[in-house]
Amino acid sequence: MITREELIAIGHYNKPHGVAGEISATIDVDVDALRELSCLISEVDGIYVPFFINSCRSKSIETVLLTIDGINSEQEATALVNHDIYALKTEFRQASEENDADGYPLDYFIGYELKDSDGTRVGEITDVDEQTENAIFIIDRDGEELMVPASDDLIVEFDLDNKVMVMDLPQGLLDLN
Numbered sequence: 001m002i003t004r005e006e007l008i009a010i011g012h013y014n015k016p017h018g019v020a021g022e023i024s025a026t027i028d029v030d031v032d033a034l035r036e037l038s039c040l041i042s043e044v045d046g047i048y049v050p051f052f053i054n055s056c057r058s059k060s061i062e063t064v065l066l067t068i069d070g071i072n073s074e075q076e077a078t079a080l081v082n083h084d085i086y087a088l089k090t091e092f093r094q095a096s097e098e099n100d101a102d103g104y105p106l107d108y109f110i111g112y113e114l115k116d117s118d119g120t121r122v123g124e125i126t127d128v129d130e131q132t133e134n135a136i137f138i139i140d141r142d143g144e145e146l147m148v149p150a151s152d153d154l155i156v157e158f159d160l161d162n163k164v165m166v167m168d169l170p171q172g173l174l175d176l177n
Contacts, residue, residue: 002048007041007086008108010034014063016077022067023077024059025085028105031058040068041086048086106135106150109158109165114139114148117156117168122146125165146174 011027039050123141135150
């Protein structure tokens with residue numbers, strides 16, 4: 001059984017495109033990366049269900065048109081409208097010599113330990129707030145909720161094996177929380 005902890009959100013389904021089951025989707029990953037996924041996963045009736053892509057074509061920079069195995073009509077495609085699209089975190093585990101966050105959706109880092117560049121433990125990343133123009137990591141520091149900008153400019157490195165992210169946090173930032 002697939003659990004939420006194994007997944008990262010990569011987009012959502014928009015609306016059917018035509019009558020043969022094709023559906024438009026807004027995605028946060030590169031179309032080529034989307035094509036390499038073994039499946040897309042969505043929550044249906046409280047469980048995470050894999051959907052297998054038959055075809056994928058770009059409509060715009062963030063929008064794709066998908067044909068999904070088993071979805072053959074506009075009515076079947078309509079059942080997916082507004083559902084979030086997830087991918088398995090393990091499929092996003094990419095070798096990266098530069099060790100930067102490019103290519104990883106921010107919620108990939110949920111569950112990572114956050115450390116300041118001086119080695120001080122800040123806490124655990126428990127959520128990502130992307131409601132504003134600048135995304136924010138929600139950090140749990142011993143029961144206290146902190147907010148830290150989720151900026152690539154602040155990320156020094158991350159260790160995929162040990163689930164640790166190191167950020168160069170501006171002095172006094174944690175005191176503002």
